[in-house]
Amino acid sequence: MPLTRRRRLLDINTDILFYISQYLSRHDLSTLTKTCRTLHDALVYTLLRECVRLSNANMRSFCEFMHLRGEHPSPLRPYLRDVALGVPDGKVLRNPLITHMKWYEVAETFITLLRCAPNIISLSLGLIPWIFSPEHLRLALALAPRLEHLTLHNFTTEYGEALAAATNPHLRTVHFRNLPSRTWGNVGFQNPLPFLRNFSSTITSLGLFTNGSKLDSRTPPFPAMRKLDTFRLHRADDSTCWVAPLIHLFPNLEHLHIPVLATASEVIAFDGTLPLTDVSIEAVSGWRARARTWQAQHGTWTGGLRYLNVRTMLSLYQLGLVCEVAWLDVRQWAPYIPARLIDTALSDIRVRKLRLDVQLEDAFNTASPVSLSPVFNARTLTHLIIAVPRKLLTSMTMDTLLSHLGALLRHSSVTHILLGDSSQTPPTYPPSLETGQRKPLPQRAPDFPLELTAVYARESDLIEGLVCDPSALLGFFLYFEPYGLRAWTRGQTSDTNGSLWEELDQRRAYEAAHAEGMLHHNDTY
Secondary structure (H helix, E strand, C coil), X not given: CCCCCCCCHHHCCHHHHHHHHCCCCHHXXXXXXXXXXXXXXXXXXXXXXXXXXXXXXXXXXXXXXXXXXXXXXXXXXXXXXEEEECCCCCCCCCCCCCCCCCHHHHHHHHHHHHHCCXXXXXXXXXXXXXXXXXXXXXXXXXXXXXXXXXXXECCCHHHHHHHHCCCCCCCCEEEEECCCCCCCXXXXXXXCHXXXXXXXXXXXXXXXXXXXXXXXXXXXXCCCCXXXXXXXXXXXXXXXXXXXXXXXXXXXXXEEEXXXXXXXXXXXXXXXXXXXXXXXXXHHHHHHHHHHHHHHHHCCCCCCEEEXXXXXXXXXXXXXXXXXXXXXXXXXXXXXXXXXXXXXXXHHHCCCEEEEECCCHHHHCCCCCCCCXXXXXXXXCCEEEEEECCCHHHHCCHHHHHHHHHHHHCCCCCCEEEEEECCCCCCCCCCCCCCCCCCCCCCCCCCCCHHHHHHHHCCHHHHXXXXXXXXXXXXXXXXXXXCCEEEEEECCCCCCCCCCEEECCHHHHXXXXXXXXXXXXXXXX
């Protein structure tokens, strides 16, 4: 009897090959496409689907791959959409002395590549003073007419006119990043907006990840801007406030990320992580008063903000915003902020949903001066995400933590709480489990509190420690990886055990959390 013919790799359906290619590294995929023409034609487009990172080490080989110097144009050129040049990634730029191509040659070769790739929509350019001249940058932008996303590393004012001369009609996102460099030191500039005046009606997202941003109210507004990310925001001068240029420049802003505030003289503003004196409290109150006065005269964001990220509650107080904020993200619960300042800051913005990183055990004790009570007493707050480090659960039990939360919830308006790991973010999609299933409990994870492992093995009695009447709480979510999401909802009638609380299966838990917006506590909200 003849042997059954052995199935070869090339006998597999092309769709299956595409599926397999998703699990291969770029290096392995590149090697596989070089084995034969069939695999090359089937899988090569997968190589260009994600960002292509180029440097002086691989520029020549990539140009050969794209047949830039061949007599016949490569059919791959229209599929090149996302390119990063000179951006540190892995081993490529760790030792710039070991090169395959001189940096001055890279710029010319890159320009040639752009001439042959007309569909580039995303460019990330690093080491700009090292690789590009201003003319090179001008040409690179001119050769990408469909460009939508632009990231510039180590950008200096020397290149400002090249950017100002660009006329890319589809540009939507611009990020400026200054990487630490022994060669250039602090090469950043503080106000890039004059160089973006040609895009004032098209840019919707701006990232200023530099050593400091000092925006000027005299610059014409950017009405299309919806999202602003900054690393450190300076006041233009010490007689004004932080929000004045933001409201003037970006009248339709929805997402604002300002983790660090600084004065005009580049001194970090008070944030409450250190004890405050009467003089410092008077200073921050003065800055808030200036902001409120300016907004009373010139107006604020009439539609409010969908998302606001600040470092501490004192940062929020100093901003002096007078508008509604749908989602507030506070990166740190600072221990030295008077409760009255927190009350004032939260009442100003009428926040509905709040994410808070808490690392202090005393924050959950209502008798402690650093208690979370001012947060739970905010009358407009309905949804609260509390992120705690795992080490906190080694110093206090989950029962104690839930008991403290129950005391805080008494007479509170909070209807939904998610308690989770500060190092993890719940996925925004339900897991692939059938209705009625719970995620299987794995063995104890490394560096994971043993007590929390036992908590996840417990049944619905866990919620009883959280219930304290009178309370408006309707839903409670618990999320710690690798154990997944647990959720309880409050019903109108008691179950067979006499409890008003019902634990949801895994899929329903994600659906409930998604419906309440508990999984949208970031810039994508």
